Amino acid sequence: MKIIKDVKFLIVGLGLIGGSYAQALTDLGYEVGAITRSQSSIDYAKENGLISSGTTEVTREYVSRFDVIVFALYPNVLLNWLSEYQDYIKDGAVLTDVTGVKTPIVYKIQEMLRPEIEFIGAHPMAGKEVYGVQNADKTIFRNANYIVTPTDKNTPEGINCCRELGKILGFKTVCELSPEKHDEMIGFLSQLTHCIAVSLMTCKESRELVNYTGDSFRDLTRIAKINETMWTELFLLNKGELLSQMDLFIDKFKELKSAIECEDTEKMKEIMKTSTERRAYFDKK
């Protein structure tokens, strides 16, 4: 499916990310509907021009109007939703998601779906430390990456449609990874970093440290403000991968610690030089 002007989008789950998708797509002139649990989210989104219609009830009549459906739900909720309502979706529709873990989601969904509809996993690597449609903000996509995770079951047209969506939403980069590669990468870049930030933040009852805190500690703990329900689910869905990334980090941390312990200044400098060199890859262009 090409994303032309009369394509109709349905957002299922109107939180921060779903709301930001809705805002971006509506602002581009598309018709955007929404299904979500809370009526107040629908009301807010309508009043603020994020969607043109919305409902808390899942009906065949409503769902079948849409060509592209974006699921912005917790992983387990997403699986339940599809097993219950996939019959309502029109033939030829393209489905995608925003879930932060792909392997345990994408294959299950593709297995369960009827052949007339296509699901392509995607992960918009954007966010904020606030929740809810009230904080929807399409500008969070601007400097972010959008990762499409196709499998053998996907068609070139489906993949293209999903990539196109990433582009029109305004992401800086759109790229493709297998679900497995995605989960390995996310285990390291995102889940491990959240585990580090959370652990650092729980080291001390740190209220009295606020006056002395520079940017280093603030930067390292920004993501320690965390939605515990969502992240518990995401961590466990990617458990094996995450645990091995955590082990890798512990090894490296202990290597530095033992260099400090032995006052091995050559080793310490070597580690810091490597760190400095590698960090340079990540300087924003």
Add this chain to the structure above:
Amino acid sequence: MKIIKDVKFLIVGLGLIGGSYAQALTDLGYEVGAITRSQSSIDYAKENGLISSGTTEVTREYVSRFDVIVFALYPNVLLNWLSEYQDYIKDGAVLTDVTGVKTPIVYKIQEMLRPEIEFIGAHPMAGKEVYGVQNADKTIFRNANYIVTPTDKNTPEGINCCRELGKILGFKTVCELSPEKHDEMIGFLSQLTHCIAVSLMTCKESRELVNYTGDSFRDLTRIAKINETMWTELFLLNKGELLSQMDLFIDKFKELKSAIECEDTEKMKEIMKTSTERRAYFDKK
């Protein structure tokens, strides 16, 4: 000593921090001189109006002109400088520094100095990931903390002069800590965070991860670009404190890891809730 308009400042060590001090003080109308190793740093600072005079040679005639001397040197260089040249300093002068570790510096200096001059340790918690006077920028002080670390040997006038300096430089907060408390705090907030960032950055040859990297990994590794000579020295000067902070962090990290391993979702959520609560203290007002 009160910092009145005819007080003359000498900056010893014209790098990023020394240069930024010079810029701030010159812009306020004070006379600022500098001693540093490289003639090109002196030339740059003069041409760009950061200092009114400067030299690479340490002479009695030059040093004795100044009322307040700020040492922006590596810790060991600072100790050597003072043992060699303290006789050049005029009676009644106030000396301070910018070193990131205090206990092993402050007491040694106070022990070694002649009674006619007073040294008060200070730590401007500001920086950038670039070096040299060419990057001097007084605005780095604006959102930063300035910590004065007096001991029994300091006079109320000396302490006041040092606090006053922090204020006129434009720091957001000026506060006092004992050298010991300072080093404990800095071991946790700054040195541990740098160890974490460096370890994370050295986990993988990560060039291929750049395309997929969101803000989390970037934030956690910003300080992984590190001056290996300076930080090796700082880590070892605060070795005992830093090692115990590293142990504390490893304990907390393993606690989270074992909760994930056992799929103990209650424990995982509890840790993340604590983390979220504590991080809220650090939201910038």
